[in-house]
Amino acid sequence: MDYPRFTKDMRKTHTILIPSMLDIHMQLFENVLNISGYHVEVLHNEGPSVVEEGLKYVHNDTCYPALLVIGQFIDALNNRKDTHNVVLLITQTGGGCRASNYIHLLRKALIKAGYEYVPVVSLNASNLEKDSGLTLTYPLIKKVAAAMTYGDMLMYLRNKARSYEVKKGSTKELTTRIVHELSDQIAKNKGLSFHAIKRNLNYIAKEFDKLDLDLSHKKPQVGIVGEIYIKYASLGNNSLEDFLVSQNAEAMVPGLYGFIFYCLYNQIYDYNIYGSGLIKKYVAKFIIKYLERRENLMIKAIQKTKFTPMKYFKETKELSEGVLSHGTKMGEGWLLTAEMMELVEIGYGNIVCAQPFGCLPNHICGKGVMKKIKEIHPNANIVAIDYDPSATRVNQENRIKLMLAIAREEIKPDEKAKI
Ligand code: SF4
Structure with a gap:
């Protein structure tokens, strides 16, 4: 099909726009992609104009997440001076669900909205959109996995602590500080090895453990x-x-670990139930082991604190x-x-x-x-x-x-x- 491609040369000249989803994770992913040779910007535009744009360009029978993601993109483009140097990034799960087709809905919406020249890039692990200039290499996956581990750990502890904090805003303050510290490390290509992750997770757990919480009720x-x-x-x-x-x-x-594990286990079940994808099954098993070692670090670090992991x-x-x-x-x-x-x-x-x-x-x-x-x-x-x-x-x-x-x-x- 004829649509604008995101080529490798565009990495230097174009900014990749990503829809917002998980606040902590997104900040870390943004840094990971920026140190990997891309210019990335997570969108933060909200408000009724996002839904309005979504309703204008997506059929109202379509899933609500598609309507919001596409609405947020179009709204961001409408409010940008130069739309000729941007690329839109969308994830594809690769399964039978409609999430695999959001990319086509987005391209259709871009044509209708007059942005047919804006390339869309797909982030997926299912070999979809193979001509994309964004490739999931092993070093990039390793960095994303580290960022995801920090994101999950911070989100979990923030949620545990924020309702009981004695000093209002102290949990948010601590989370923001740690996100900055981790972002600094990531920007220097640090904090990504197994041992660095272990050290950082123990540090995060200790810092949250020091928060003054009122657990009387x-x-x-x-x-x-x-x-x-x-x-x-x-x-x-x-x-x-x-x-x-x-x-x-x-x-x-x-x-987010749960969703990734779920997708990986599905590769195994596909082989066990339908007999297809032997290689995918072994790759999935390998990645599960890889992630389980990091999941274990998270749980062990939390076990040393007052929080239940x-x-x-x-x-x-x-x-x-x-x-x-x-x-x-x-x-x-x-x-x-x-x-x-x-x-x-x-x-x-x-x-x-x-x-x-x-x-x-x-x-x-x-x-x-x-x-x-x-x-x-x-x-x-x-x-x-x-x-x-x-x-x-x-x-x-x-x-x-x-x-x-x-x-x-x-x-x-x-x-x-x-x-
Ligand atoms: S899970 Fe599938 S059907 Fe449900 S909203 Fe997401 S893409 Fe749509």
């Missing part, structure tokens, strides 16, 4: 699950984490067995179920399942398994919240408040917080 502990974009992006979920904290609750979002993904995966088949792998698939089970087991019995409009996998693997999860964990307090352009924030927040009211009834007056 338990707060409702709420886990957030759902389609990856709506789960993580404040633009997609109307700043759900901040809302929960403002309601005197503790909010927890499972890390997350589960090893292997355990999380096992929790979904008997609830949903591991052959269910469209969208978030069995991961969504596994994350709900994990959250309940580590104390987050109250769950918001964030469901984007147009997402069939989310409705099946989220809403569809709630009954079964409640049979296993009768105290699980799960609410499914729909996110779409016409859903009002007030309506979403009122339903969450109702869930929080039920959660508060379960807390004894003198019960202390366990983090």
